[in-house]
Amino acid sequence: MNAIRDGETSMHSKWHFKRKTLAATAGLILAALTTLLVISLIIFALRQSGAWEAAAFGTTGARAFFSALPWILITAALIFIIIIEIMIQRFAFAYHRPVLYSIALITGITLIGGYTVAQTSIHDKLEKTQNTITQKIYTKTIKKPSQLHMGQITNLNETGFKMKTKDKNEYKVIITPKTKTPKQFEAKPRMMISVIGPHTSTTIQAYGIRPMNKKLHIRFKPGDKQTQKQIMKHRLQRIRTQ
């Protein structure tokens, strides 16, 4: 009490604590929003790369799916989840219960939030932005799953069919008795398909074939008029800004 009476020690003001709370809250909100953005980018990248298509092809597809995962972003998301967990441990609702519960809650909320953000057009717009850094992030994040080929059947032949991919590569797809396809699958010209299997520069040994998800048609259709229009518009915009 002597130290207090002599003024050697003094009370921190109410504002000191309010500022601390404000800074902590701002930090928490920033961490949460960043996590949402990172997770939404992961979901967007997996969708745009066709990785979800690979997941339907059993073990080979699972390997292809894992090859397309953006591990750096996943690590970043996990780090942010841990940061949020540490920040919320000051609250009774968090520390009264096992850490696993709050981590599960944070993960659940950020996955739902990330999925919701991924359904908006924000990533489509950011992917097409003029900013070089943003473009590089999207290019590095959207990785083509290994052994997965997505495109359009051009014509049928005795061993299978020919397909053309978005980057205008043409492959001869070889179907064997071991090739897995959905029940009552019938390859037809102009059909959009996903094929999984090893390839050379001209052939694909098909382990599995599936019709492509309709939402991905516009992205993977080779030389589509609409896509061509978009590509030209983008190129003209770049020339104008240079």
Added chain:
Amino acid sequence: MTDPTDEAIAQRVQNGETEAFAQLVERYEPKMMRYIRRFLAHYEDTQDTVQDVFIKAYQNIQSFDASRRFSPWIYRIAHNTAINVIKKRAREAVPFFDADTLFPHPVAKQETNKLAEMNELKDALDSCLDKLKLTYREPIVLYFFEDMDYKSISDIMRIPVTTVGVRINRAKKQLKKLYGEK
């Protein structure tokens, strides 16, 4: 006229009545001395540590929410201060992360007859408390000597309520074992 509550006195201190803090010091000094002495076990600087606790409590009094109980708040300050002393002396390991807090545990029932329990363990508590690991010593001290319930201990140590029960049970077993070996 009934004595003012700790929370009412704390509110008066917050409003500028510095002298009112002396009442809180008077009420809590014996408790803090008992708690810190038992918690720190091997360390001789109980008096200095208790002084630090009250200085920190005064400095941070504006962060106290008068709608909540004062006791866990000051014990939390005491816990942090004691942990800092232990870290500085580096004679005991203070775990950064405790795996006990990660997973849920089966709910350990809080014993209703604490006094009977304490009598049963009295000799072990007197002679072997300082030999207990830090993570077990503190909840035992808070439970038996400071007469706290699991929820209050959870608030002070910032660990799950179920982990408090698990640690107290383990501490009791350890005490019995250490006393048996002695």
